[in-house]
Amino acid sequence: MPSINDHFFAIARAQSDYARCIDDDRLEEWPSFFEEACLYRITSAASHRDGYEASVVFANSRGMLTDRISALREANIYERQAYRHLLGMPALLGQAANGLRTETSFMVARIMQDGTTDLYATGRYLDIWNTKGETPKIVERIVVCDSSRFDTLLAIPL
Amino acid sequence: MPSINDHFFAIARAQSDYARCIDDDRLEEWPSFFEEACLYRITSAASHRDGYEASVVFANSRGMLTDRISALREANIYERQAYRHLLGMPALLGQAANGLRTETSFMVARIMQDGTTDLYATGRYLDIWNTKGETPKIVERIVVCDSSRFDTLLAIPL
Amino acid sequence: MPSINDHFFAIARAQSDYARCIDDDRLEEWPSFFEEACLYRITSAASHRDGYEASVVFANSRGMLTDRISALREANIYERQAYRHLLGMPALLGQAANGLRTETSFMVARIMQDGTTDLYATGRYLDIWNTKGETPKIVERIVVCDSSRFDTLLAIPL
Secondary structure, eight states, X not given: OOOHHHHHHHHHHHHHHHHHHHHTTOGGGGGGGEEEEEEEEEEEHHHHHTTOOOOSEEEOSHHHHHHHHHHHHHHOOSOSOEEEEXXXXXXXXXXXXXXEEEEEEEEEEEEOTTSOEEEEEEEEXXXXXXXXXXXXXXXXXXXXXXXXXXXXXXXXXX | OOXXXXXXXXXXXXXXXHHHHHHTTOGGGGGGGEEEXXXXXXXXXXXXXXXXXXXXXXXXXXXHHXXXXXXXXXHOOSOSOEEEEEEOOOEEEEEETTEEEEEEEEEEEEEOXXXXXXXXXXXXXXXXXXXXXXXXXXXXXXXXXXXXXXXXXXXXXX | OOOHHHHHHHHHHHHHHHHHHHXXXXXXXXXXXXXXXXXXXXXXXXXXXXXXXXXXXXXXXXXXXXXXXXXHHHHOOSOSOEEEEEEOXXXXXXXXXXXXXXXXXXXXXXXXXXXXEEEEEEEEEEEEEEXXXXXXXXXXXXEXXXXXXXXXXXXXXX
8 A cells, every 4th residue: 555655756746747748838748637527727816715716717627628728729829938837845735535635836937939037927736636546646726826917828727 | 763864854844834834824833833942044145155143034932933923913014925935855964963954945936916926035944953853843044045135025934 | 776766866866966056156066966978068948849959058078067167267257146946856757878867847046246036047957867876977967948048147057
């Protein structure tokens, strides 16, 4: 039986792979980090604190995540920005009914076509992981952005 | 007997909890990361390099840390900024008389009320940890900021 | 025989020491992280993606790295900026003929003499490590910067 430390490493590795998948622009692989039935939301710290369920982005199946990427590729609304995620160590918050609950801080830098780099987003992932399989899969990911200012670029997954 | 790797993980976890405590604005819990008799200083890399003992912030007991938070809450001098800490891996530097010496790099982003995000502070924690209890406690933390430019917002613990 | 996890920790530690060496301005120690026969290149994500071998910085021996630091110290072209590296978790990508292949994300903040702090560079290290000795040594490091805009300050090792 895997120990809590094994879970910790497997999740830390999955987080790191998730970030590289986006940073490498391999967005088509992004949905594979989620369970078929999953919840993915992007919200702000202010909304989250006030208990609002409203999300800037919402999906409740892997299929919706796939559709999101297809739409993004077709629209091509983002012009060659690149992103770089840096993640903190996942904090294990305990077992939920449907998996292991963790919280992970993130900073995301955005690199514009002209080379300008800025701090695009900061926040934390509130996650529930299914740790039963070989690789942990995301059952629920609530992306709580510290800032309430979102722009259209949020089409990019966080 | 716990191995050096156990200490490493316990300290990495404590560091991560410390950062989340501040980022979640649970400042009242912040002193609990320290020993009753402790040293907490914020200084700049230039002062530290030159051997100056002068500090921007200084406290030598957990009580002083608690007072600091009370004063901060009453003054309410900071207007709803939020912070996001990202930490490097702690480097174990060896055993001191009063605990285990570590160094940990940090970046702190600040998120203003209007959503603007900037890189607020970078630097390193020079720490001594008491690793005898269940959770490592800070005996000494010297926060060495890379920049010498401090503003009043330094009321916020780093 | 060391396990893959042992390698992971040894490499994570070496990465962290590498970053501290630069951030502490102990540049003379920097070449010691490399094998005598090594490859060190700095390039951009765009060049790397297009398969160009052109590099902003190129060295293929530890001696060249040492020369680089000597030149840097003599020229003193950089005026007391400081740097702060923050690294992601190394991803183990598999065994190459000459060592263990890893990828590690980085963000580097630059702190100017006047205290201004900005996000100087982001990207990833594509590395091959010799893990046979006590401490892993870099056989090959390709620093792939996300931005294509380089300034003269790139004299500083990344």
